[in-house]
Amino acid sequence: MPFIHDQPDPSLTPAQVRQLCRENKLPTPQTSGYAPGYAQANIVVLPLKYADDFRTFCQRNPVPCPLLGETAPGDPTVPSHLAKGSDIRTDCARYNIYEDGKRIANKTDIIDEWQPDSVAFFIGCSYSFEDALIKGGFGLRHQELNNMTPCYRTSVPLMRSGPIKGKMVVSMRPYPLEKVPEIVRITKPYARTHGEPVGWGPEGAKELGIEDVNGQKPTWGDPTVLKEGEVCVYWGCGVSPQQAVMDSELPGVYMSHEPGQMLVLDLKIEDVCQ
Amino acid sequence: MPFIHDQPDPSLTPAQVRQLCRENKLPTPQTSGYAPGYAQANIVVLPLKYADDFRTFCQRNPVPCPLLGETAPGDPTVPSHLAKGSDIRTDCARYNIYEDGKRIANKTDIIDEWQPDSVAFFIGCSYSFEDALIKGGFGLRHQELNNMTPCYRTSVPLMRSGPIKGKMVVSMRPYPLEKVPEIVRITKPYARTHGEPVGWGPEGAKELGIEDVNGQKPTWGDPTVLKEGEVCVYWGCGVSPQQAVMDSELPGVYMSHEPGQMLVLDLKIEDVCQ
Structure with missing residues (x-):
């Protein structure tokens, strides 16, 4: 069982989780399960010259790319309503660094890579509504298996913006088919995450261009286990914008969090509800 | 040349165009070219029970379905900031009426069909930025040919909302390939239309699932003529939400404008710019 990891400690505050990430002491490979009741964010860091197009890209694709906020150019301070006293260069557990569309490094901070014209964007994450699913009586298979949320690259083209284009990425959680309407009802209010x-089930998978209908070969994350009567349920995923930036092969250096290792926010999940 | 029609009179005010529609005297089969400088809107009229899901559907798909406003339930008065003194039951030239996903009638008003729980939604239309293209030196082939804007059903699934799902519809205008960056720059600010x-060109057509790369067999509207060096350029189209509502086969009666025959608004196009 190579994908069994330490359990997250749900008693930690968002600031304490960020402190663990800053000190490179997060004992798990993902932030799912930490700080239940608080939102988490995907990160994309770009040179200022791409900021307008990226912002528009998010506005045109709010389901996979719900923009929660951004830093001032060159200032790595996370806006205080998102995460007080947080420095985006250090407060995710791991980061990917890209150059001209190729991943060139994976590091625990981006202090050396941050530039005077860097802008960090904060994008909603579906970990934010997982607590609502649990409270609604719906467990999370990746937490039960103690492994990584499976994510898929789909064939669905996103709405392009200037030089930025790409395909949607989705996260997946298995649930009984007859419970899907309730799953829809619980997660619907979380428009900003x-x-x-x-989509769901084999029909949804087909429409999204996902061949692996049983959750065995995700593009990222770990395989899952489908129980009798369960189907794969797919949500827009905040890995989409970083994948789009990479696929667009924008010239220059840009950074993102390592998928699954989000910035844990001080925003309560109620604050990302409509 | 069966698709040659009368020319629009550009000197008419939006209120005068609406008056013509109300009196069933619009001499052309589309509103493209009328009231240059003013926005136009697609219309979807639904029973109140679908209003929440439809509103969310638009929010999740802002490129094809940019929601400009809606009526109070049961009140056919168009919000005055959109079109002063306008009654949505009469002020489009023609309407389609659907029952359980099937088109059952095409009429010049929906006075008989309007219900105490009807809600009309107003969705941005690309006719709104055509004047900006003309001012930028880019003619409109469908106006030159005096025929209907070609529109295509794509293979791109929209983000579903409750029972509402569907594929994106796009409008198409031909332009020289090397001018596409300028076309992008001119139309980019019109986020609400x-x-x-x-997408554009054969690669864009392929990504959108459009086989007819030469503009000869549009799903709606008239065939076009591509000149040397020109490619098809595709924009999200406000026919998408009415097509989605129809394809979702929602039980009940709902209405829309006839594609191409929009509600002409008092909103200036500057007001739909970002």
Whole structure:
């Protein structure tokens, strides 16, 4: 069982989780399960010259790319309503660094890479509504298996913006088919963290261009286990914008969090509800 | 040349165009070219029970479905900031009426069909930025040919909302390939009327699932003529939400404008710019 990891400690505050990340002491490979009741964010860091197009890209694709906020150019301070006293260069557990569309490094901070014209964007994450699913009586298979949320690259083209284009990425959680309407109802209000599912079951997988209908070969994350009567349920995923930036092969250096290792916010999940 | 029609009179005010529609005297089969400088809107009329899901559907798909406003339930008065003194039951030239996903009638008003729980939604239309293209030195082939804007059903699934799902519809205008960056720049600010193109050329057509790369067999509207060096340029289209409502086969009666025959608004196009 190579994908069994330490359990997250749900008693930690968002600031304490960020402190663990800053000190490179997060004992798990993802932030799912930490600080239940608080939102988490995907990160994309770009040179200022791409900021307008990226912002528009997010506005045109609010389901996979719900923009929660951004830094001032060159200032790595996270806006205080998102995460007080946080420095985006250090407060995710791991980062990917890209150059001209190729991943060139994976590091625990981006202090050396941050530039005077860097802008960090904060994008909603579906971990934010997982607590609502649990409170609604719906467990999370990746937490039960203690492994990584499976994510898929789909064939669905996103709405392009200037030089930025790409395909949607989705996260997946298995649930009984007959419970899907309730799953829709619970996650629908979380419009700023992907909202209701974009599809489910073999028909949904086909529409999204996902061949692996049983959750065995995700593009990222770990395989899952489908129980009798369960289907794969897919949500827009905040890995989409970083994948789009990479696929667009923008010239220059840009950074993102390592998928699954989000920035844990001080924003309560109620604050990302409509 | 069966698709040659009368020319629009550009000197008419939006209120005068609406008056013509109300009196069933619009001499052309589309509103493209009328009231240059003013926005136009697609219309979807639904029973109140679908209003929440439809509103969310638009929010999740802002490129094809940019929601400009809606009526109070049961009140056919168009919000005055959109079109002063306008009654949505009469002020489009023609309407389609659907029952359980099937088109059952095409009429010049929906006075008989309007119900105490009807809600009309107003969705941005790309005719709104055509004047900006003309001012930027880019003619409109459908106006030159005096025929209907070609529109295509694509293979791109929209983000579903409750029972509402569907594929994106796009409008198409031909332009020289090397001018596409300028076309993008001109239409990008019109975020509430579809903004910049979603694709162009044979590669864009392939990504959108459009086989007819030469503009000869549009799903709706008339065939076009591509000149040397020109490619098809595609924009999100406000026919998408009415097509989605129809394809979702929602039980009940709902209405829309006839594609191409929009509600002409008092909103200036500057007001739909970002």
